[in-house]
Amino acid sequence: MEKKYLGQRVIRNEDPRILTGRGKYMADITYHNMLHAAFLRSDYPHAKLNSVDISAALEIPGVIAIYTAEDLGDYWHPGPVLVPAPHSIPGITANSRTQIPIVKDIIHHQGEVLAMVVAENRYIAEDALASIYVDSDPLDAVENVEAALKPGSPLVHEELGTNIATYVRQERGNFAECKTKADHVIHQKFIMDRGSAGAMENRGFCANWDEDAQQLTIHCNTQSPSGLRNSMAAWFGIPEQRVRVVVPFVGGGFGPKVMTNQPEEVLCTFASIKLHRPVKWLEDRAENFIGTTAERVQVHDCEIAFNKDGKVLGVRDSFLYDTGAFNPYTATIPLNTQTHTTGMYDIPVFLTEFTSVFTNKMICSPVRGAGRTYGVFVMERMLDMVARKLNVDPAKVREINLIAAEAKFPLETGIIAQDFAQFVLDSGNYPAVLKKAREMIGYEDFKKNQQPKFRAEGRYVGIGLVLFTENTGVGPYEGTKITVGNSGKVFASSIYGTQGQGHFTVFAQIVADQIGCKVEDVIIETGDTDKFAWGTGTFASRGATVLGNAYHHTATLVRAKILATASRLFNVPESELELGDGMVKVADMPDKFIKLGDLATKANPMRGTIKPGTEPGLEATGFYAPPYGATAYGAAAAIMEIDPLSFNIKFHKFIFVDDCGTVINPMILDGQLHGGIQMGVGNAYFEKLVYDENAQLLNGSLMDYLIPRATDMPTKMEIGHLNTPSPLNPLGIKGVGESGTIPIPPLYCQAIEDAFNLPDLFITEVPLSPSIVYSLVEEAKAKK
Amino acid sequence: MSDLIDIKVNVNGQLYERSVEPRMLLSDFIRFELGLGGTHVGCEHGVCGTCTILFDGKPQRSCITFAVLADGHTIETVESLGTPEKMSTLQQAFQEKHGAQCGFCTPGILMTMTAFLKENPHPSEEEIREGIDGNLCRCTGYQNIIEAVKLAAENMDSKS
Numbered sequence: 001m002e003k004k005y006l007g008q009r010v011i012r013n014e015d016p017r018i019l020t021g022r023g024k025y026m027a028d029i030t031y032h033n034m035l036h037a038a039f040l041r042s043d044y045p046h047a048k049l050n051s052v053d054i055s056a057a058l059e060i061p062g063v064i065a066i067y068t069a070e071d072l073g074d075y076w077h078p079g080p081v082l083v084p085a086p087h088s089i090p091g092i093t094a095n096s097r098t099q100i101p102i103v104k105d106i107i108h109h110q111g112e113v114l115a116m117v118v119a120e121n122r123y124i125a126e127d128a129l130a131s132i133y134v135d136s137d138p139l140d141a142v143e144n145v146e147a148a149l150k151p152g153s154p155l156v157h158e159e160l161g162t163n164i165a166t167y168v169r170q171e172r173g174n175f176a177e178c179k180t181k182a183d184h185v186i187h188q189k190f191i192m193d194r195g196s197a198g199a200m201e202n203r204g205f206c207a208n209w210d211e212d213a214q215q216l217t218i219h220c221n222t223q224s225p226s227g228l229r230n231s232m233a234a235w236f237g238i239p240e241q242r243v244r245v246v247v248p249f250v251g252g253g254f255g256p257k258v259m260t261n262q263p264e265e266v267l268c269t270f271a272s273i274k275l276h277r278p279v280k281w282l283e284d285r286a287e288n289f290i291g292t293t294a295e296r297v298q299v300h301d302c303e304i305a306f307n308k309d310g311k312v313l314g315v316r317d318s319f320l321y322d323t324g325a326f327n328p329y330t331a332t333i334p335l336n337t338q339t340h341t342t343g344m345y346d347i348p349v350f351l352t353e354f355t356s357v358f359t360n361k362m363i364c365s366p367v368r369g370a371g372r373t374y375g376v377f378v379m380e381r382m383l384d385m386v387a388r389k390l391n392v393d394p395a396k397v398r399e400i401n402l403i404a405a406e407a408k409f410p411l412e413t414g415i416i417a418q419d420f421a422q423f424v425l426d427s428g429n430y431p432a433v434l435k436k437a438r439e440m441i442g443y444e445d446f447k448k449n450q451q452p453k454f455r456a457e458g459r460y461v462g463i464g465l466v467l468f469t470e471n472t473g474v475g476p477y478e479g480t481k482i483t484v485g486n487s488g489k490v491f492a493s494s495i496y497g498t499q500g501q502g503h504f505t506v507f508a509q510i511v512a513d514q515i516g517c518k519v520e521d522v523i524i525e526t527g528d529t530d531k532f533a534w535g536t537g538t539f540a541s542r543g544a545t546v547l548g549n550a551y552h553h554t555a556t557l558v559r560a561k562i563l564a565t566a567s568r569l570f571n572v573p574e575s576e577l578e579l580g581d582g583m584v585k586v587a588d589m590p591d592k593f594i595k596l597g598d599l600a601t602k603a604n605p606m607r608g609t610i611k612p613g614t615e616p617g618l619e620a621t622g623f624y625a626p627p628y629g630a631t632a633y634g635a636a637a638a639i640m641e642i643d644p645l646s647f648n649i650k651f652h653k654f655i656f657v658d659d660c661g662t663v664i665n666p667m668i669l670d671g672q673l674h675g676g677i678q679m680g681v682g683n684a685y686f687e688k689l690v691y692d693e694n695a696q697l698l699n700g701s702l703m704d705y706l707i708p709r710a711t712d713m714p715t716k717m718e719i720g721h722l723n724t725p726s727p728l729n730p731l732g733i734k735g736v737g738e739s740g741t742i743p744i745p746p747l748y749c750q751a752i753e754d755a756f757n758l759p760d761l762f763i764t765e766v767p768l769s770p771s772i773v774y775s776l777v778e779e780a781k782a783k784k
Numbered sequence: 785m786s787d788l789i790d791i792k793v794n795v796n797g798q799l800y801e802r803s804v805e806p807r808m809l810l811s812d813f814i815r816f817e818l819g820l821g822g823t824h825v826g827c828e829h830g831v832c833g834t835c836t837i838l839f840d841g842k843p844q845r846s847c848i849t850f851a852v853l854a855d856g857h858t859i860e861t862v863e864s865l866g867t868p869e870k871m872s873t874l875q876q877a878f879q880e881k882h883g884a885q886c887g888f889c890t891p892g893i894l895m896t897m898t899a900f901l902k903e904n905p906h907p908s909e910e911e912i913r914e915g916i917d918g919n920l921c922r923c924t925g926y927q928n929i930i931e932a933v934k935l936a937a938e939n940m941d942s943k944s
Contacts, residue, residue: 011879012882015878015879016879017868018884018886018890019871019884019887020862020863020865020866020867020868020871020875021822021861021862021891022868023887025888027815027821027824123807198922199888200832200888200889200920200922200923201888249886251824251826251889252886252922284828285827285829500884500885500887500888501885502885668882670882671928674924674925674926674927675922676925678922701827701829701831702827702829702920703829703831707920709917709918709920710914710919710926710929713925713926713927715909717925717927
């Protein structure tokens, strides 16, 4: 069959609705008798809660109920562990502490919920918060991961007797032995912090318990409708078949919206069950900064052993990871760091160990990039150290150490990944990506011809080039149901959360190719657990790969039904039938055809008989499960100029090369990379959640926490592609959602150092900022 | 908070008379009193630009404007631009250039750019970039938004 849509630049099916303001988001969900919730949150990061006095607040007209911990009765308990510890790795330490819906005795982080107000509207609910009196005694807080492990440190969870949450050690080869054989060993500490996901739409949740029907309906902008359904069913003892989760349009996800069993979810559901009325909560931006989840600092102690020819023999990376006050997501982030450190390099020996540390901060959970960024950061920085030590060009050092194009994929890494399977590089051509990046950025020309001129003029213009891998499209599975309707429209449902990735279009392209209809006639229905009940969620750049292949597989099943039904109808063999233009035609017989909608009607007769053993309708359900993740990879390179007065950065050129296998829609692919790069720019130069020594957040607003604006971005992101199809799935797709974000911080470091060309300027800590780079440059100049 | 104030506001060409609390935000008035859900609220402190509407033709943050201040004034929201069946030139350009992903910040950007293009029908790329600098978008990296505004300016030009 002619491939009609896969790989084409198809404009988006969803755009007419969202561009005209007709798309419904959480704030638009409403019931006539709906109540509104607001939460009183702790100002202290660590405190003993003595009492919460709600009596004055209850007097306010329009306040319906106020709940504190005691009101929850048996519903008060810690949430479940969402992602288990990697118990297949020997010798791990795993201490789990999960969040409770509402504080009873000890406050563990700023922003924890102390009381819930339910009122006739949000204004009244927020008024009431100001009339609640809280009596608490502050305790010493744990802020810094290194200090948290020293004897005498305050403890986040006193009864644990330690601030250690998780310890995992993985080793490929023997690093101690490798060190003795190397010409050089360099030891270096690195610190990388990452911040808020910063989706433009905050969280929202609306619970509606129907007492008569014994049915709970939830509207939420979750990334995991199935996870949310199962968790609320379990928490409140309702069969999950009587819990319906509906996800409207979502204003960005980027990670935190995958969390379930969050306090607000439990409490809104509790209140709706108690009050027999719908209860809705819309998070505001201030709450998002202290009461959601974010990513957090990692402190790496690294060694790299290499020979004088630039060949790296081994790497050791021992790092601390700040998991916040609770760790329901256990070790996804640091496992991603471990699996992405040596990346596409042929490094025989690798020792990686991490200690995840409790602190009195908001919970840490994956944000776009999800731990991979830290591994790529330390590796790329270490290769730059090798380049400096040996006085070799940084790109050359990378070339020397790449896995060869002729390598026999799949390549096992020996390191267990976030899906608890070994990280395997499934396919790739790494020298090709380096070559393409060098060509696109004009590496040699800049170094030889342009940079000397800039330096002679006293301008600070530098080049950077870094590489990365991304383990994408991990299991366990996704599934879909596809139905050809009597109208001829094709309804393709899944439970998958969607947050702007173009799912209404890319999945329609995949389905339309099999069904033989127009892409706009495929209606993607998503995020309603009553339309399709099976699936896991949006994370790990897995939509296109896992769900895309599930749609493809299911569409082939529907295609088979269409052919079988039409074959019986026309009494011709299936081999003589053609699908296209929304109809089935008999080859070479122009007057013998039937529209898909009419065939669907015939496949579901209301009287008479159908052939025994067949199923009515043109409908099928299908699933796809990958054995392990598909490996995307790429390169980022930039020529940037730093203004010596403002330390603002101007890009002369910015290129990105990506290999995510088969491309579904190049327009949407590039859009995914643009957005990913933007978050990477934030991680490199703008975004940091700043806490004081008492773990108090100092920049909890968009005035102080800087998300890159249009003028902060490269003026033109040029995107190049390689296409090495993944051998793991029929369509050959690899994920791309997080790729853009991953390599940007080390790119900034390398290019800034190259611009200033100072022997003592070597950047070991990100995010940077104009003032930080100014200080580093001044320090380096002073040493000269 | 029971003292209500009567206001008359022209929104998208239609006159609305309502009694509102003095503290009601214009964004809430538009969304919940008038039922026009296209105006989104991203930060509620006037930074992100998502809630931008046109107030007497000029872009303004509706989340830090009280509804009572709109008494006697003219408001335009994203619903005034076009419908799914008949989008405006700017909206069509956003679809053609993939200028929206999650679509949450988009109404604010469309309103800001609608006023911008009226004032500057032939903008340079640099001017467009400056023009949307007050609107945060987390999905697109802005490149395709700028491309879309450029295309819209060209298309408006060829139509006039």
